[in-house]
Amino acid sequence: MIDAARLRITLHDLNPAPWRVIEVPLSMSLKNLHDAIQAAFLWQDYHLWEFEIGDKRYGMPFDDDPDMKVHKASIAKLTRLKSMKGESFLYTYDFGDNWEHRIDVLDVFEAETGARLPRFIEGEYRTPPEDVGGPHGYEMFLEAISDPSHEEHDQMLNWYGRKFDPQNIDRQTVRLWFGSLAKARPAKK
Incomplete structure (x- = not known):
């Protein structure tokens, strides 16, 4: 079995608001979660992005601006979600258009051995x-x-x-994109 989380991601400030439910392994990084969100919403990954979890920000820090205090998303793991069931955090994509996504931690669970994660579960409305x-x-x-x-x-x-x-969210394309991200996860030791 492997530790995983079920997340509901909702795009703010739109009515109706596009949303997706995905499952991710807790062993993956926030950078990998960014990739999964890009696939779930069929974003093209053209722009800067960051996560806000509690009072910390994660993304791609700028070398020339040390005061921004943005932590590297590529090394921050999702294991912290174990204690966040029922809580939420933010993901912002494209600082110009400022697409804010609320991420609700719906569940933390043990996925079956060999589960292909991350995986798209459901969603509504096109990005x-x-x-x-x-x-x-x-x-x-x-x-x-x-x-x-x-x-x-x-x-x-x-x-x-x-x-x-x-x-129309084009579920077929979303599943295709997730297929390229998903890996069979071995049983945890």
């Missing part, structure tokens, strides 16, 4: 396009693409480049 301009820009984007008489309708459709359905 906004990259660089759409944050929650306000996304709202304007949805207005424009849903109204053929909107002055920016054609421009927004051309900018995005394909059909956009805010209800």
Whole structure:
């Protein structure tokens, strides 16, 4: 058996709010959790990001700004989630658009030996396009693409480049991306 957590990740400031439930091994790093969130939401990993857990921030520290006090996400393990069942923490992606995600620790459990983790469990609603301009820009984007008489309708459709359905999360692609992250985990010793 291996220690794992079930997390519900909800994108703030949108109505309806896109959310995902994933399971992750507690042996993985916060950097690996970032990768799993990118896969769950089909983000493209173009931008900076960080986690806020309690009073600590984790991400990719800048060498030229030692006062930021950002801890390396690549070495911080998820083992601390063992004591956080029922609690939450924040993940911010793209400091320009400022996509804030609330991560709720739904459960901490022992996954079966050989479980392929991380894994996508469920979710609803599509993630906004990259660089759409944050929650306000996304709202304007949805207005424009849903109204053929909107002055920016054609421009927004051309900018995005394909059909956009805010209800469809494209589970098949999410599962494909998770398949590239998942590893069969041996029994813990």
